[in-house]
Amino acid sequence: MSQKLNPVFKKNSLPNHFDLRVQDQSLIEYSQSQTSFINLNSQHQNLKINVKRDTKLELVIIVDNSGSYENEAKIICQINLEENAHLNLKYADLSNQNIEFEALINLKEPNSSLNFYSAVIAAQKFEKKIFINPVHLARNTTSDIVSYTIIKDYALGLVKCASDIRKGSTNSEAHQELRLLILDSTAKAHSDPILLIDENDIVASHANAIGMLDQEQIFYLNSRGLSKIEAQELLILGYFDPILETIKIHNPEYAQIILEGLKEKIN
Template sequence: MVLQTIETINPAFITSFAQKTAEPSWLTDLRIQAWAKAAELELPYVDKTKIKRWNFTKFSQYAGLAQPNFGKKLPGIVAEIADVDNQEMSLYIQEDQTPVHLHLSQEAIDKGVIVQDLATAVKENSALVQQYFMTTAVKMDENRLTAFHTALVNSGLFIYVPKNVELSTPIQAVFIQNDDRKPFMNHAIIVADESSKLTYVENYVGQTGKRRAIANIISEVIVKDNAIVTYGAVDTLDASVTSYINRRGHVLRDATLNWAIGVMNDGNSVINHLTNLVGDNSNSDVKTVTVGTGKQTQNFTTEIRQFGKASNGMILKHGVVLDAATSIFNGIGHIMHNAKGADAQQESRVLMLSDSARGDANPILLIDEDEVTAGHAASVGRVDEEALFYLQSRGLSLHEAERLVIHGFLNPVVDQLPIKRVSELLSHEIERKVKR
């Protein structure tokens, strides 16, 4: 069956693929509800970027949640990203819709941590997945793309850390997109129960080449009272991929969610990072870096909504724009009514290295309460000529000097990634994109 537009799918089609994978009825029912909504809802509002002509929904084939194939040979790219032989760290690898590797550290096993591909989780931990899937951090009916995702989600990961469990080693997930024919509809749910601690790092890797494809990615991170989650990510999807990436956090009392995200995609992207600081004394620090090249357009909206008293939100975004690329940074710090003592800070910096490049930094503070602290800083400009002159006076070429300045500009996030190999990967991707 060739699927040209979203209207060609119907409830019977959804029921058919759901029955083939024997998924629970609650998920099938939710898919059908979401499909009806997808036809009614608008695309998400994206400030200063026209996305109506972008392809977010067209594809030629579809397959539902795939069962694991852990005996399959791992793609060669994995060796550059993850240490498969490291038995002390938990590692999950997925190729398109198929889980191909899962190793849990002995510590995670002993402490009862759940790490499962989504197809397995919805069967073996159905009630737990149902509690959090598109119910808390992201809602199914927010816009056309969240509804589209809910209806056709076909891969993903579920992680649950029990109460009072602290993991000393990270959990890493590698998601690889090879198949341009099927939509890459990946969903990650991370739940850190009360007084738990987790470091999670994910990599999205594109291997589609020049074949046009779509990716619709949603992550939901639930951080309960007094829990701490450190979330790192490096995205490297191909130039042919139009991506919608929506990462959300829901943070309760005395809890902390810190993000370190490197966005090195080569195609057009809409990227939304929203953290809700729901509980009193909750905290979130969001660090993002990106490099835009070619003719790609990237639109980032990073928002922290602070509902809790004495909550703290910090947004730091650094971007480099080359060639004829466009990068839009929308930063929103929103202190809600009753959030007394809250502190909202943000900083957005964009470096442009080409006359044809475009960079925008749009800081927004929304304050609905007295007795709070808030501030923002934003800049868009070119590389400091004095810094370049100094480096050239020490024997570097202009290109080498620019490279050093760019790496230094982006290091605040590179250094925050908690797995050395992933940090090195981000540095490598930065180098790849600035080499011209």
């Protein structure tokens, strides 16, 4: 089934935009500091990204296909960071499809760093699976992982994060925070935080939580005049704010389209 493309993207109104729904490209390299956007298609896909030395990259990866797809797509992203490279990666999966997303991030050279933020919504009977694997291969490298998955109806959300600090990666840091939010008793969630450490002079931590919406927050918002549905919507949309705000800076129209689509999925 062909994917319905968002008309906003036909205007090429995002900077440094790679729409891999309509173009075939398996390698992207960045050698200048910038903000860039990648749209992934709904089929199996392998993508390699190289971030060159001294490059600061803010990268937004979006899976936002329209319609319903019965097949399962597997997306594999291998990312390599050179010396003094910094990657601020934001990933959003808003699709109506079974998606398995695997991100292998190699911090190959000294002083490279990664901030990874993901927000995923799983609804109906779809399965959303994320595997995040930052690998520290040099000294003074840093990875900070924050992942949010919202699960409703009969959907499944699965998040696995394996932070791997290899021998010789002295003075490195690896942190991860995995949060799965269940909206219905029929939804299923699973998380697997892993720290693989083969070096002494490092700092590492992980936080992991699976649960319902905070009822105290709901009560507080109710007391301020919001209904239960409005309060739930506001809290859930907050998880997508870091991604939406980046998109909004460059394309407010597309950010609004994503926002409206999220509201439909939440309610």
